[in-house]
Amino acid sequence: MMSPDQRTMSARPLAHRSIWVKEERQTVVQIIDQRFLPHRFVVEDLKSVRDVASAIREMHLRGAPLIGVAAAFGMYFAARQARPKSWNEDVERSGEKLRQTRPTAVNLAWAVDKQLRATHKVQEVEKKIVTAFRTACQILDGEINVCKKIGEHGFKLIEAISRKKRGEPVNVLTHCNAGWLACVEWGTATSPIYQAFDKGIKLHVWVDETRPRSQGASLTAWEMAERKIPHTVIVDGASGHLMQKGLVDLVMVGTDRTTRGGDAANKIGTYMVALAAKDNKVPFYVALPSSSIDWEMDDGLKQIPIEERNPDEVTHVQGFCDGEIKKVRLIPEGSKALNYAFDVTPRHLITGLITERGISPASEEGLLQLFSPEDVNKHQIPFRSTASHDSDDF
Amino acid sequence: MMSPDQRTMSARPLAHRSIWVKEERQTVVQIIDQRFLPHRFVVEDLKSVRDVASAIREMHLRGAPLIGVAAAFGMYFAARQARPKSWNEDVERSGEKLRQTRPTAVNLAWAVDKQLRATHKVQEVEKKIVTAFRTACQILDGEINVCKKIGEHGFKLIEAISRKKRGEPVNVLTHCNAGWLACVEWGTATSPIYQAFDKGIKLHVWVDETRPRSQGASLTAWEMAERKIPHTVIVDGASGHLMQKGLVDLVMVGTDRTTRGGDAANKIGTYMVALAAKDNKVPFYVALPSSSIDWEMDDGLKQIPIEERNPDEVTHVQGFCDGEIKKVRLIPEGSKALNYAFDVTPRHLITGLITERGISPASEEGLLQLFSPEDVNKHQIPFRSTASHDSDDF
Numbered sequence: 001m002m003s004p005d006q007r008t009m010s011a012r013p014l015a016h017r018s019i020w021v022k023e024e025r026q027t028v029v030q031i032i033d034q035r036f037l038p039h040r041f042v043v044e045d046l047k048s049v050r051d052v053a054s055a056i057r058e059m060h061l062r063g064a065p066l067i068g069v070a071a072a073f074g075m076y077f078a079a080r081q082a083r084p085k086s087w088n089e090d091v092e093r094s095g096e097k098l099r100q101t102r103p104t105a106v107n108l109a110w111a112v113d114k115q116l117r118a119t120h121k122v123q124e125v126e127k128k129i130v131t132a133f134r135t136a137c138q139i140l141d142g143e144i145n146v147c148k149k150i151g152e153h154g155f156k157l158i159e160a161i162s163r164k165k166r167g168e169p170v171n172v173l174t175h176c177n178a179g180w181l182a183c184v185e186w187g188t189a190t191s192p193i194y195q196a197f198d199k200g201i202k203l204h205v206w207v208d209e210t211r212p213r214s215q216g217a218s219l220t221a222w223e224m225a226e227r228k229i230p231h232t233v234i235v236d237g238a239s240g241h242l243m244q245k246g247l248v249d250l251v252m253v254g255t256d257r258t259t260r261g262g263d264a265a266n267k268i269g270t271y272m273v274a275l276a277a278k279d280n281k282v283p284f285y286v287a288l289p290s291s292s293i294d295w296e297m298d299d300g301l302k303q304i305p306i307e308e309r310n311p312d313e314v315t316h317v318q319g320f321c322d323g324e325i326k327k328v329r330l331i332p333e334g335s336k337a338l339n340y341a342f343d344v345t346p347r348h349l350i351t352g353l354i355t356e357r358g359i360s361p362a363s364e365e366g367l368l369q370l371f372s373p374e375d376v377n378k379h380q381i382p383f384r385s386t387a388s389h390d391s392d393d394f
Numbered sequence: 395m396m397s398p399d400q401r402t403m404s405a406r407p408l409a410h411r412s413i414w415v416k417e418e419r420q421t422v423v424q425i426i427d428q429r430f431l432p433h434r435f436v437v438e439d440l441k442s443v444r445d446v447a448s449a450i451r452e453m454h455l456r457g458a459p460l461i462g463v464a465a466a467f468g469m470y471f472a473a474r475q476a477r478p479k480s481w482n483e484d485v486e487r488s489g490e491k492l493r494q495t496r497p498t499a500v501n502l503a504w505a506v507d508k509q510l511r512a513t514h515k516v517q518e519v520e521k522k523i524v525t526a527f528r529t530a531c532q533i534l535d536g537e538i539n540v541c542k543k544i545g546e547h548g549f550k551l552i553e554a555i556s557r558k559k560r561g562e563p564v565n566v567l568t569h570c571n572a573g574w575l576a577c578v579e580w581g582t583a584t585s586p587i588y589q590a591f592d593k594g595i596k597l598h599v600w601v602d603e604t605r606p607r608s609q610g611a612s613l614t615a616w617e618m619a620e621r622k623i624p625h626t627v628i629v630d631g632a633s634g635h636l637m638q639k640g641l642v643d644l645v646m647v648g649t650d651r652t653t654r655g656g657d658a659a660n661k662i663g664t665y666m667v668a669l670a671a672k673d674n675k676v677p678f679y680v681a682l683p684s685s686s687i688d689w690e691m692d693d694g695l696k697q698i699p700i701e702e703r704n705p706d707e708v709t710h711v712q713g714f715c716d717g718e719i720k721k722v723r724l725i726p727e728g729s730k731a732l733n734y735a736f737d738v739t740p741r742h743l744i745t746g747l748i749t750e751r752g753i754s755p756a757s758e759e760g761l762l763q764l765f766s767p768e769d770v771n772k773h774q775i776p777f778r779s780t781a782s783h784d785s786d787d788f
Contacts (some may be wrong), residue, residue, distance in 0.1 A: 038726035116411040209708070209724065211605060213630040225728030233724075233731040235605040235708055237630045237663020241737035244665065244695060269631020271638065275669040301638060314603070314629055317711040319722025328713025328720050330603065330611040330627075332432035334619030337627040343635035 016226065017185050018066050019073070019140070026133060029073045033060040038222035039320040049094045051209040056108065057101040062293060063182025064256070065143045065289070068107030068381070072136035074098050075115035075208060079132040084125045092116065110381045111139055140184055146289045147186035149356035153197070154192025154252065154287055157359070161249050162201045169230070170196070171249045173206040173239055176267035178254025178287065189252040189286040190223065192354065197229050200317035205231040206248060210267055212313040212339060236269050240276035251277050251284045252354070258286065258293050260373070262347035262362030263300025268340055269334075274349035286345070286362070287354040291381045295373040300344040300365070311337040410620065412460050413467070413534070420527060423467045427454040428575060432616035433714040440464075443472040443488045450502065451495040457576025458650070459537045459683070462501030462775070466530035468492050469509035473526040486510065498701075504775040505533055516678050534578055540683045541580035543750035548586025548646065548681060549593070551753070555643050557596045563624070564590070565643045566598040567633055570661035571613035572648025572681065580731050582681040583646040584617065586748065599625040600642060602633060604661055606707040606733060630663045634670035642768045645671045645678045646748070650763050652680065654767070656741035656756030657694025662734055668743035679749040680739070680756070686773045689767040692758070694738040705731040 022028035022045065035058075044060060046052050051073030053059055061070055078094030079087075081288060095112040104110055118135040119128040125165040161170045172193055179187035186194060196203055205224055210216035217233050222232035234242065242248050251273060255264040264270075264286045277284040297303040314337035316327045350362035360366035416422035416439065425500035427436040429452075438454060440446050446468030449455055455464055470487030473481075489506040496502055512529040513522040525617075555564045566587055573581035580588060590597055599618055604610035611627050620626035628636065636642050645667060649658040658680045691697040708731035710721045725731060743757035754760035 038729075039723070061559040209605070209728075211603070211631065214534045214724050218726070220443055220728040222726045225726050231729060233729055234706060235630070235662065235733075237605065237661075237666055238732070238734055238737075240666040240669065241662060241700070241734055244737070267631075268629065268635060272631055272670055273664045275634065275673055279669055306635070314627060317713055317722065317724070319711055321715075321720055321722040326715055326720065328711065328715040328722055328723055329433070330608050330711070330713045332612070332616045332619050335432075335601075335615040335625060335627055338632070339629075340632055341636055343632075343638065 010336045014156060016180055018061065018181050019069055019184060031055060031070065034062060035060055036325065038218045039325060049074045052077060052080045053097050053101050064105065064107040065183040067102065067105050068111040069140045069143060070097050070186055071108045071111040072115055075112060076132040076136045079119060079129045085302050088352060089123055106381050124142035129215050134269045142197045143184045144186065147183050147188060147191050149286050150188055150354055151186050151195040153359050155195040157250060157285065158192055158196040158201060158203065163330040167202060169202040171204050171206060171247055173248045173251045174220060175208040175216060175253045175270050175273055176210045176334040177215040179220055179223040181219050181223060188289065191287065192252060192378060194227065196327045197227065205229060206239065206242060207231050207233045208236050209233055209268065211236055238247025243276050243282050248282050251282060253286055255286050255288045255292060256342060257304055258288055258353065259297040259300045259303065260295045260364050260367060261298040261354065262350060262366065265300060265304045266343050266345065268343050271345045273345040274345040278349050283351040284349060285352050285354050288348055290355050290357065290371055293367065301346060304344055307341045309339045309341045311339045395470050400640045410574055412455065413463055413578060425449060425455050425464065429454055430719065432612045432723060433719060443468045443475060446471060447491055447495050458499065458501040459577040460498050461496065463534045463537060463578055464507040465492050465502045465505040466509055466533045469506060471524040473513060473523045481519055487683065500775050522582045537578045538580065540750040541577050541582060541585050544582055544681050544748055545580050545585025545589040547753050548748040549589040551644060551679065552586055552590040552595060552597065561596060561648060562759050563596040564600045565598050565600060565641055567642045567645045568614060569602040569610060569647045569664050569667050570604045571609035573614055573617040575617060582683065583648045585681065586646060588621065591621065599623060599627050600633065600636060601627045602630050603627055604663065605630055633667050637670050637674035637676050647680055649680050649682045649686060650736060651690040651698055652682055652747065653697065654687060654689045654758050654761060655692040656744060656747065656760065657692060657700045658739050658744060659736045660739065662737050665737040665739045668739040672743050677745040678743060679746050679748050680744055684749050684765055687761065695740060698738055703733045703734045703735045705733045706762050708733045
């Protein structure tokens with residue numbers, strides 16, 4: 001059941017993967033410890049459910065899909081480590097521990113439950129372990145395939161603009177990090193970029209730095225630099241000016257949750273990019289796995305809860321200084337800050353939604369041409385109705 | 395000729411001034427060394443034209459009006475220091491040195507020229523020195539008065555909203571620093587805020603941090619904290635979300651240059667704030683001294699040159715860490731950044747222009763109701779046609 005990719009995925013420069021099994025003996029899973037990016041590339045070995053739990057808790061990794069995959073491998077380690085006599089209790093206890101590492105991360109809970117259900121179906125401990133490994137690999141493969149397909153559809157948009165510009169570089173702007181560091185491979189909003197670049201289409205990426213956590217400046221820029229894709233980091237306030245000057249051909253962003261009506265929640269600042277795109281007639285696309293469509297919601301502005309995060313992320317900035325990662329304070333001691341993590345871009349500002357099944361208008365009718373809610377619900381990662389989506393999803 | 399304010403302006407907590415004469419003997423001018431704000435309050439003595447030149451060159455002070463006033467006092471010191479026998483040559487050489495400290499700062503050159511013309515009209519060296527001091531004080535008074543009047547007009551906007559909200563706090567959003575730290579007293583966009591606050595109107599200020607140089611997070615927040623005005627710092631991407639939620643009643647920003655047609659250049663990001671204001675029906679005002687109206691330009695998007703500054707401002711952030719001011723790097727070594735300092739907000743997004751003569755629609759007809767170009771040209775600080783306005787103006 002192991003895909004060829006998984007067998008070779010320890011070769012990092014080939015892979016551009018955020019998580020992989022180290023060796024055929026399947027005792028070590030490796031991740032990139034993202035806390036040190038973009039300043040240091042650190043690979044971390046995960047050998048136990050405890051290792052996985054602390055990697056999730058301490059945010060060595062982030063991004064909803066990646067957290068889900070890591071948790072699935074965590075459950076595989078739990079299956080190996082459990083005592084045969086009390087296997088069920090041990091594994092369930094491990095699952096609970098994993099869930100507690102990021103209580104609002106829906107993909108995490110979903111992956112843990114999926115593993116519990118899968119292993120429950122077989123009796124022998126040896127088979128349970130094999131099943132757990134297989135299920136983790138399936139979840140990993142699933143994430144990769146969805147992102148790959150998003151890229152295949154989105155690629156056509158870039159290709160069309162490239163043709164229209166007669167091969168002049170296509171300028172794509174993106175906000176935050178919806179790349180493979182948040183997923184497993186390809187990413188969502190970055191997948192069309194990678195596929196276009198791999199096919200030799202000339203392009204250049206404008207990377208919004210994305211305050212407060214600077215995921216654009218640190219993670220997306222690092223991804224682009226890794227693949228040697230021409231790119232330039234700008235401050236979040238600059239995208240409108242670039243569009244006024246005709247320097248942006250296309251905007252592609254990720255999303256944490258999209259309503260069935262086509263409103264998309266994404267990292268704070270996305271709405272203002274969408275406004276600038278509309279004002280300058282620049283196409284604005286949102287890339288998403290269908291698992292992030294919330295079929296129970298229609299009006300995103302009214303219904304999607306927006307998490308308020310720690311104001312320290314606004315008052316301070318983390319960066320590299322004298323060989324160390326340091327945090328500096330920006331604002332005076334007498335001032336306070338507010339930190340909304342997301343905003344909602346209303347459907348009328350969105351040119352289209354790029355999904356694994358194709359590109360649809362940002363509307364219920366559009367989405368229903370590609371999906372039936374029942375069809376999707378089978379694979380969907382359930383949303384929590386009161387808490388917001390995990391804030392580090394993208 | 396000294397106004398009562400000037401006599402007492404060494405008392406900093408009373409004054410909220412960026413520059414003042416220390417003592418009646420008139421041998422020392424003091425400024426706030428703004429490089430250390432908001433983390434340390436450092437007052438610097440300026441006692442010679444050399445002190446003034448290095449304070450301007452090393453950016454101890456910034457802001458077009460303030461640079462002009464400092465240069466005027468620099469010329470006063472030059473007048474005192476010049477040798478009586480070669481007074482003209484000495485003072486002209488000093489003027490040239492001052493001009494070279496920030497070659498694109500138009501207020502600086504304007505103030506130097508004004509001093510040269512004024513002192514040229516009298517013969518005796520003693521009288522020249524008195525004239526130079528008087529002229530510097532006049533320039534200082536002029537800047538204060540213009541800002542005060544801007545505040546008187548803008549105050550009415552805040553007052554009207556306060557009445558409509560039955561005394562609930564008025565939420566004003568501002569971008570960058572158009573406060574007294576950039577001017578002498580009151581500031582431009584902040585002047586209505588200060589006057590409303592002083593008159594007991596309840597208000598709260600949303601302060602955009604204003605990447606890349608964080609003038610909002612550091613300087614505007616510090617000004618607000620100094621006066622104990624309720625305020626909250628947000629990242630630049632957040633203002634749109636706040637407006638969607640109905641948390642902003644009014645936007646007021648400064649400008650570096652406004653065309654006669656009503657287009658306004660201001661710190662990068664302003665255009666996107668204006669788009670969000672329009673989309674959410676939030677009034678968007680630009681506060682400006684009439685000296686910053688460029689009567690020779692109509693179409694700001696086509697005609698106003700936009701300066702590209704050092705990308706280091708984007709790649710790095712300066713802040714306070716372990717008792718020191720430090721710079722940290724945000725982006726990977728393999729990435730580059732682009733740093734446009736300003737953008738242009740087109741007139742159709744601007745509700746009104748707040749000037750020292752009143753509030754006008756953002757249009758030529760509107761401005762001509764308050765000013766005749768000839769009338770204004772007398773006092774206008776000339777624009778350079780090819781270089782952009784000094785980038786540290788606001």
